[in-house]
Amino acid sequence: xxxxxxxxxxxxxxxxxxxxxxxxxxxxxxxxxxxxxxxxxxxxxxxxxxxxxxxxxxxxxxxxxxxxxxxxxxxxxxxxxxxxxxxxxxxxxxxxxxxxxxxxxxxxxxxxxxxxxxxxxxxxxxxxxxxxxxxxxxxxxxxxxxxxxxxxxxxxxxxxxxxxxxxxxxxxxxxxxxxxxxxxxxxxxxxxxxxxxxxxxxxxxxxxxxxxxxxxxxxxxxxxxxxxxxxxxxxxxxxxxxxxxxxxxxxxxxxxxxxxxxxxxxxxxxxxxxxxxxxxxxxxxxxxxxxxxxxxxx
Numbered sequence: 600x601x602x603x604x605x606x607x608x609x610x611x612x613x614x615x616x617x618x619x620x621x622x623x624x625x626x627x628x629x630x631x632x633x634x635x636x637x638x639x640x641x642x643x644x645x646x647x648x649x650x651x652x653x654x655x656x657x658x659x660x661x662x663x664x665x666x667x668x669x670x671x672x673x674x675x676x677x678x679x680x681x682x683x684x685x686x687x688x689x690x691x692x693x694x695x696x697x698x699x700x701x702x703x704x705x706x707x708x709x710x711x712x713x714x715x716x717x718x719x720x721x722x723x724x725x726x727x728x729x730x731x732x733x734x735x736x737x738x739x740x741x742x743x744x745x746x747x748x749x750x751x752x753x754x755x756x757x758x759x760x761x762x763x764x765x766x767x768x769x770x771x772x773x774x775x776x777x778x779x780x781x782x783x784x785x786x787x788x789x790x791x792x793x794x795x796x797x798x799x800x801x802x803x804x805x806x807x808x809x810x811x812x813x814x815x816x817x818x819x820x821x822x823x824x825x826x827x828x829x830x831x832x833x834x835x836x837x838x839x840x841x842x843x844x845x846x847x848x849x850x851x852x853x854x855x856x857x858x859x860x861x862x863x864x865x866x867x868x869x870x871x872x873x874x875x876x877x878x879x880x881x882x883x884x885x886x887x888x889x890x891x892x893x894x895x896x897x
Contacts, residue, residue, distance in 0.1 A: 631803045634683045634711035636739065637721035638704050638731050642751040645786035646721060647671065647682055650796065675796050685711045708735045712742040716806065716847070717799050717881075724752040724783070727765070728772035736776055743848040745802035745882045746779040749795060753783040778874060779881050802881030807846045810877050816840050819853075822872050828858065828865050839891055848883045854891040861888055 635643050651671055671682040685707050712718050718739035722732050739746050748769065756765075766781050773779075780798055784791045810818075819841045830836045836858045844852050851873070853861070861869070870884050 630679045630681055631717060631799065632681045632683055632715045633717050633719060633799055634685060634708070634715035634739070634744070635719045635721060636685060636704075636708040636711055636735055638723070638729070638735065641721045641723045642786045643685070643721050646719075646749065646751060646784070646792070649786045649789055649792050650682070673796075675800075678800055680796070680799065683711050683714050702731055702734070704731065705734045705738060709738040709742075712739045712744045715739075715742070715744050717745040717747065717803050718742075719747050719749050719795070719799065720779075722748060722750050722769070724750045724756050724765070728769045733773055736773055736779075740775060740883055743883055743885070745799075745806040745848075746776060747795065747798050747802055747881055748773070748776065748779050748781045750781060750783045751786055754785040754788050754790060778879070778883070798881070805878055805880045806848055806882040808849060808877065808879060808882075809846055810843050810849075810873075812842055815843060815851075818872075818876055822869070826868065828855070828861055832857065844887075845885075848885055849879060850885040850887070852887045852889060854889055856892075857890050859888055859890050861886075 635647055637643050651673055673680040673682060708718075718736075720732065720736045720739060722728055736746065736748070750765065750769070762783060765783075769781060770777060780802070782791055782795055782798060784795055786792070819838055823838050828836045828838065834857050837856045839854045839856060841851055841853045844850050853869075866886055870886065873879060873884060
């Protein structure tokens with residue numbers, strides 16, 4: 600079956616601009632770097648093997664047995680995914696950060712996501728989300744990676760109609776990742792692994808999305824008419840205009856008459872409206888606020 604991807608031989612490049620049947624658009628978005636991160640024993644290697652359809656990565660039930668990593672290349676529907684092999688990241692000794700000893704999984708995740716466009720955060724369906732899952736996922740969010748939450752070992756919960764309850768609990772645990780899609784997978788049976796590749800692709804595309812300035816400002820006008828920002832001082836705060844200044848992740852600047860910050864809740868409101876209007880599935884959104892004297896040059 601062609602449902603999961605086809606492994607690309609080591610050293611194989613991505614298709615060049617003149618590869619037959621490759622459009623300019625496809626060449627422009629050739630390689631998506633994917634980091635599969637998570638606590639020890641959640642099934643990261645098994646999931647990579649399932650995606651690659653062969654035992655490229657040594658798997659056993661003992662934590663810390665994955666060795667000698669090499670990034671694996673996976674071709675899927677004319678896309679090439681580079682699976683950043685987190686096992687190759689040298690294990691640090693204990694590292695104290697702000698007085699606490701950090702877990703090795705968190706440090707490895709931090710290094711892996713520096714390289715990645717999309718992070719697949721693997722969570723154990725049986726154990727549920729833990730504080731450490733939150734710390735690992737937080738590294739991906741801070742790095743501006745697109746994020747997919749893959750709940751693995753779902754085959755062990757079959758028939759218990761637990762999806763909604765599980766997801767609600769996961770959302771409460773990882774409040775800051777309300778934008779990340781959740782997928783229930785099984786590395787063992789292969790359930791939903793083709794869907795995982797599709798989601799990685801969708802999230803990578805959303806992270807590169809650019810909203811045209813005219814469209815963005817029509818959106819701002821509508822949103823702020825219905826729901827203007829709070830004005831802490833004597834002058835009413837007005838958003839004069841906005842611009843998207845970057846992608847990967849999408850980054851917006853809002854120019855106002857006086858304010859240089861928005862209240863956290865208003866910032867969250869704007870981000871949620873941007874998501875509703877323009878998609879941005881699974882990608883963090885960055886936002887800056889600057890004051891621009893009215894009547895000045897735009």
